[in-house]
Amino acid sequence: MxxxxxxxxxxxxxxxxxxxxxxxxxxxxxxxxxxxxxxxxxxxxxxxxxxxxxxxxxxxxxxxxxPEPVKLEIQAEDIDIDILYEDDDVVVVNKPQGMVVHPAAGNYTGTLVNALLKKCKSLSGINGVIRPGIVHRIDKDTSGVLVVAKNDLAHQNLAEQIKEHSVNRIYIALTEGVVKEDYGTIDKPIGRHPVLRKKMAVVENGRRAVTHFKVLERFKENTLIQAKLETGRTHQIRVHMASIGHPLVGDPVYGYKKQKYKLQGQALHAKTLGFVHPRTGEYMEFSAELPEYFTDLIEKLRKIT
CATH class of the missing domain: 3.10.290.10 (RNA-binding S4 domain)
Structure with missing residues (x-):
């Protein structure tokens, strides 16, 4: 029904x-x-x-x-994941680079959802069988902090916070080129690319997207930035930084065709996530350190003069 x-x-x-x-x-x-x-x-x-x-x-x-979600049996898998916090309502994880958040057509194993089904007794059912508990996502090749809902009450509350832009989401990214401004705000609408439908783009009829950034460190040909999301559109930071001439290092979709550094995707990490707990009303904030590949690259760039 x-x-x-x-x-x-x-x-x-x-x-x-x-x-x-x-x-x-x-x-x-x-x-x-x-x-x-x-x-x-x-x-x-x-x-x-x-x-x-x-x-x-x-x-x-x-x-x-x-329509009712398609009835699919998603298998629980014994995959090691970094759980930063867990209670009866939410579980906060540090997702590694290369892991898909939830199953999709042709890819039903090895995802964060498969791992969570093994670790958690229950996940919210609002998003159906394929995406249990998933309130928000980060890209496969983006690492970092993600909150998952364990029941429908938590899911609805967290989804509302995201809709109201009250969730604190801070990312660390490495861009191509030297960003001149110390601070900046990119306020450009994002929607589906008019020709390449698998890509997002800055388009006139897109949904409003706002990214605040500040420079953390400059290198000879790259810049380490902090990006804070006011909105949360698909590929937002990747599209916005590319739109001002500074795509992310390693980005296979929006970045340079020729990549100097052999990365497995864009250098982007969800560093900090803050939200109001759906049951207690307490503000909670979680952070995850940069993955090793990212810190190694930063050290390498510091030595280039």
Missing amino acids: SDGKIFIVNQEDVGMRIDVFLSDKIVDMSRSRIQKLIEEEKIIVNDKITKSNYKLRLNDVIKVEI
Whole structure:
């Protein structure tokens, strides 16, 4: 049996694209997932089928049918992971570079979710079988701190904090080139690349994305920065830094074609994560040290004059 939601458009939402509107309203559903539901005619406006670029009108009635998740058996796997904190509601982990957060088509093993299913008695079920407990993600080749919800109460609370931009997320990154400014804010909308659909890009009709950065150390041809997310769009730091001419070192998608250093992906680490505990209301903050490959590279760059 599928779940259903109904939305009525008010004045402040008039003119907004329906896929953007619904991705803001339905916390745990991505814009691409909403677009797929529109294609499958699971989302209708005023009892008529619609398109993803439909601009909302006053008093439009939007009906959303959310199908049951596909029943898949995701196996618990005995994979060693670095758990920074755990209680009955949340588990905070330091994800290594190279590990995918959750299973996806063609890749159902070796992920963080597979490891957590072995370590934890329960994970929230809001995101279905494939993504139990997953409130937010970091890329496969990005290392660092991630919080996972162990029940639906925690999941809904954390998802709301992320939506309200109140979660403290600080990253360390190594960029190509020498960044001249000591501090900066990049406020550019991010959406799907108009031609290369697997890439994200700064696009006019994208969702607002804001990254605050400051320089930690400059090298001959690179810069170590701290980046603080105000919003959390897909590949946000990678896209934003590339957009100002300083892509991340090792980035296979947005970086230089010729890479000097043989990395297994972008030099990006989720250093600090702070949030309000969903049950106690206490602010909690966790940090993870840079992985060895990252610190080794920094030491190497310090010796280049």
